[in-house]
Amino acid sequence: MKVLPLKRNEKIYSAYSYLLLGGWSRIYDINTLIDVGTDAFIVDEIEHASTGIGKTPVEQIILTHNHFDHSSGLAELIGLYHPRVYAFSPGDGVTDLVKDGQLMHMGDEMCEVIHTPGHSSDSICIYCPAQKMLFSGDVPLSIKSPGSSYEVNFVGALERIARLDVRVIYSGHNEPVVSGAKEMIQMTLDNVRRSDIISAVIENRSP
Secondary structure, eight states: OEEEEEOOOTTSOOOOEEEEEOTTOOTTSBOEEEOOOSSSTTHHHHHTSOOOTTSOSOSEEEOSOOOHHHHTTHHHHHHHHOOEEEESSOOTTOOEEOOTTOEEEEBTEEEEEEEOOSSSTTOEEEEETTTTEEEEETOOOOOOSOOSEEEHHHHHHHHHHHHSOOOEEEESSSOOBOSSHHHHHHHHHHHHHTSEEEOSOOOOOOO
16 A cells, blocks of 8 residues: 655644555555545645546545544545545534444555544544554654543553554654654553543543
8 A cells, every 4th residue: 555645734734634545556446535634735736646547536535533634624625526534423524434443445455443532532543454554643642751631441542552563653743653653652551551541531622
């Protein structure tokens, strides 16, 4: 699978978007966009990408959560490409709801949806095991010291992620982690376990 990290508009606050393509752009590969950003700044780059002859450049969109910096550009992308839009919670333009543990065809691989409540109640990560890649949205995976409070369901999700063989992390606002990803996740888990764990769901924090 090919992963194209798309450039974002530096003049506004926006998350990174990622275009997932099959390695050979075959007709049955599914061109997948993870998050769309605040505006339609990514469209020009998508239009110039090699997304496959006769294929729609964006066949499906997956939102890691519904905060504006990840989803506000959705309407224009829908108008251009008419994709199916997947998210954990309902929202404008969303056509399908995903479930924790659901397997989805992205590019030329099967990837897993992992529900990771904490940053928001509808946050998800996407794990692609063939290339050991994790798309983490705004889920905090680089917590360097104990402190703060964390929801018990987030701790459980983080424990699941720590058991995966993650070698690369593509996040919503940081550069890709291409070295020491698994160790970083374990450090985060250790520090979260040494912090206050609460049972109440923390609803939709600010980006």
